[in-house]
Structures are given as C-alpha cells and as structure tokens.
Amino acid sequence: MIDYLVQNLWQVWAVIAVLCLILEMTSGDCFIICFSFGAIVAAIAAAVGLNGYIQLAAFAVFTLVFLFWFRPLAKRYLHKGEDNRVSNADALLGRKGRVVETIRAGGFGRVQIDGDVWKAVSRGDADIPQDTVVTVIDRASTIITVEAEQAS
Numbered sequence: 001m002i003d004y005l006v007q008n009l010w011q012v013w014a015v016i017a018v019l020c021l022i023l024e025m026t027s028g029d030c031f032i033i034c035f036s037f038g039a040i041v042a043a044i045a046a047a048v049g050l051n052g053y054i055q056l057a058a059f060a061v062f063t064l065v066f067l068f069w070f071r072p073l074a075k076r077y078l079h080k081g082e083d084n085r086v087s088n089a090d091a092l093l094g095r096k097g098r099v100v101e102t103i104r105a106g107g108f109g110r111v112q113i114d115g116d117v118w119k120a121v122s123r124g125d126a127d128i129p130q131d132t133v134v135t136v137i138d139r140a141s142t143i144i145t146v147e148a149e150q151a152s
Contacts, residue, residue: 038063
C-alpha cells in the first residue's frame with residue numbers, strides 16, 4: 001500500500017486538494033482554498049515525476065503565493081460592501097420605535113422596535129409618555145437614547 005502511494009503521490013495531493021475545497025465551502029473565507037491550489041500544483045509536480053521535497057516546496061510556495069495574492073483579490077470582489085454594513089445594535093441608530101413604558105426624565109423606560117423591547121433614556125428633560133413614536137439617536141451598550149417625534 002505504501003509503495004502504491006509513493007508511486008502515485010499525485011493522487012494523495014489530489015485528495016488533499018479536494019478536501020481543502022470541501023472545507024472552503026464551509027468557511028467561505030478564501031483561506032483554505034489557497035491550500036487547495038498549493039495541493040493542485042504539488043499534484044502536478046508529482047505527476048511529472050519530481051521528488052517529494054520539490055513537491056512539498058511547490059505546495060508551500062504556491063500556497064503562500066495564493067494566500068498573499070489571490071485571497072485579497074478574491075475577498076475584494078466576493079465580499080464587496082460587507083464592511084460598510086452596520087450590524088447589531090448599531091443598526092438601531094435612526095430607527096423609529098414606540099414607547100411601551102413611559103420614559104421618565106433622568107430615568108429609564110422601554111421602547112419597542114421591530115418586536116424587540118429596549119431599555120431607553122430620553123435626550124430631553126421631559127417625560128416621554130407611553131405609545132409615543134420616538135427615534136433612536138444614540139446607544140450605550142444595551143441602553144438606547146431616544147427623542148420624541150415632532151407632531152406634524
């Protein structure tokens with residue numbers, strides 16, 4: 001069995017390349033695919049008949065080349081605009097909600113936004129009564145700062 005693998009080492013490299021491709025599908029970070037490209041180059045080197053040290057060197061060099069050249073290029077095009085999206089609590093800024101528990105001046109109340117209830121404080125010095133529509137203007141941890149909507 002060992003003799004067969006040594007004589008057909010390109011198959012081992014091909015299996016490594018396929019396994020890396022499968023792992024890349026689970027992560028989508030364009031990191032593991034670079035190892036797959038390195039394994040493909042090593043498989044070609046093995047199929048041509050180069051010795052094991054050259055195969056390992058080809059694997060290492062081409063993996064590094066793809067890590068530093070292909071990965072940034074792929075991430076730029078595959079993940080375009082993702083860094084600009086706000087997430088989590090930062091996505092609340094500017095959103096409108098409804099007061100479900102009166103917000104006392106200098107104290108806390110509760111505001112409902114899309115079914116979630118948040119602890120809230122008022123920016124002004126006046127109480128904000130229940131059922132008032134408010135806009136989120138700031139947040140500190142899980143406490144949002146709101147101001148009442150102006151009546152039109």
